[in-house]
Amino acid sequence: MTDDIREPETEWLGMTRRSLLKALVSVPVFGVFFVSFLKKKAADDYRRRALLAELGVTEGGPAVIENAVSRPPSKRIRLGIIGFGGEGESLVRHAGFAHPEWIKEARKAHDEDPRDKELETYLGQDDLNVALTAVCDVFDIRAERGVAASQVAARPGGGSANPPAKRFRRYTELLASGEVDAVIIATPDHWHSRMTIDAASRGIPVYCEKCMTRTEAEANAMYNAVKGSKIVFQLGHQNRQSESHQKAREVVAANILGPITLVESTTNRNSPWGAWVWDIHPQGNPQTIDWEHFQEPAAKRVPFNLERFFRWRCWLDYGTGLSGDLLSHEYDGVNMILGLGIPKSVVASGGVYFFKDGRDAPDVFQAVYEYPDRALTFVYSATLANGNNRGLVFMGHDASLRVSGALSVAAEQESTRFAQKIEDGIIDPSRPMFTYRPGSKGIDAVTSATAEYFASRGLLYTYRGGRRVSAYHLHIAEWLDAIRNGGDTSCNIERGFEEAITCHMATRSYVEGRRVTWDPALRRIV
């Protein structure tokens, strides 16, 4: 072999050259990693910057949150509740008065599933500085529940327990008692108008549940009364507070979608509860329920009927079924994002196809609204016997916007505006251009499949500064803030009137089996 004479190895850092090379063997691989990494990062950054610059929408949460309440609640407000059913109890809880039994159950639910944060969210609510001083319900058991809630010890924001509310059998007595500064109305729809008008005549501010009224005539009367009295009025569409709706409005305002020609909103539920087959209270009977008073303003009087009392949404005598219950929410969401107002015309159809339990409110219902001035159609489609979640989609020539708890925007393959970007590979029409998850730090323009999946699951809560809050709570807080400090509510009587008329047009069309239109000059459905 070759000779044994080797050059004396040079020592470097106390190592031979050979040793040193061995120690550094991975450095070239690391170099390759780094170069590839920087290349990929540069490409992603370029894509992201190009996209956001093109879209003209900010990365963070909604830039403007309308009527965000930051002022401390100065004056204590005495609150009355009319109608302490499921919705009434929920509203009062979001104002800071949970029924003690609810607290017990929420605690148990959290112990069983740590993801259940209902109790924590309740206790984390701001103290709105209100006292629940008056409860009115025609069912004794519910009225007593309301009184129990009014003196609950576990109050949000460390608020102290209050003395018990007074129970009233007639809402007129409650309004006249001088015990309330403001009132929440959560009765069935056929009472909303009369109660609001009476409250307005006494200058008492009203938070009223949707649907605003049961009929067109009631909507007109209520509109005039609220306008005339100048009371602070809030209609119960808490979606007004949802961060994703606010962000959606920003996306539409930035004209990312191009001309929107079709908006599709849907309701899919598949349970008896979702179809208003609500529990009949075992103690409900003619002695505990003032039935005659309940049905006083109803279109048709019938003998005492437990189903009609506890499942009132199934009958058009007390409400308008899907139209006033769920179309109203969907419409208000779209109205908030697009500012549509009252449509020109509607054709509605449907039927009682699944829950043939004696109801007359349809369980399958579609309404097609035309807005020729806006060059778009708004379609609502609902079934109470299938749970396939179809969501809410705004369809534009350049992109589609899908709104659920989260929000995602996908470009159109044939988009005019994005044609060059699609050709350049900056935009991939088969994937969302960006998603926005409420509570996350902002828009995600380089969406991975996983992120997309999690965004699509949506969230039950809305967010303020990353903190989870209930939209109901914010909606009530906004109303109370306007009472104390002036200013307008986000779902005021104008928006409420638009909601009521839009829903009633669909109901009329369904009941009369014809296309109905809105006469803006006469302000009448024809």
Place this chain on the structure above:
Amino acid sequence: MPWSSSPTFQVGTLVALRLLVGWHFLYEGLAKLLNPYWTSAGYLAESQWWFQGLFLAIAATPTAVTIVDYLNMWGQTLIGLGLMLGLFTRWATVAGVVLLALYYIVAPPFAGYTYGMPAEGSYLIVNKVLIELAALLVLLAYPTGRTFGLDRFFARAGASASEPLAPAVAGGVRHD
């Protein structure tokens, strides 16, 4: 001796394995560090097996999620760097095993468990997390950092210090 038993080949494959796993860790970590919207909450919320309660509680608590997010991002990045450069290799390997075990426990592909998360393959009990974990165990048994990595500098500073290489390699030294 077949070529595949040669010490060079054996050490080479071990070092290559270390580099590959390190590359994967490093990129996973950096990708998370540079994505301001990344969060572990979604993954944790899918938890179904051991310590499900703990993982779900973490997912539902913003402060805990923030801490876990940081541990993940920096953990993966530092483990990746360690494995690639052969620096503190033993610590990086052990930490990698622990991290991967946690990922596996959160979402093991057992029969009867289904996840909403998109998956790119089909798995039954064994998934890529488990395989990567096993790869790290191999690297723990046959470390290469003190020979082919920056650990060599520390090894020199310490005692005599050539690390016990793969047995075949060590054996090779002895018998060939």
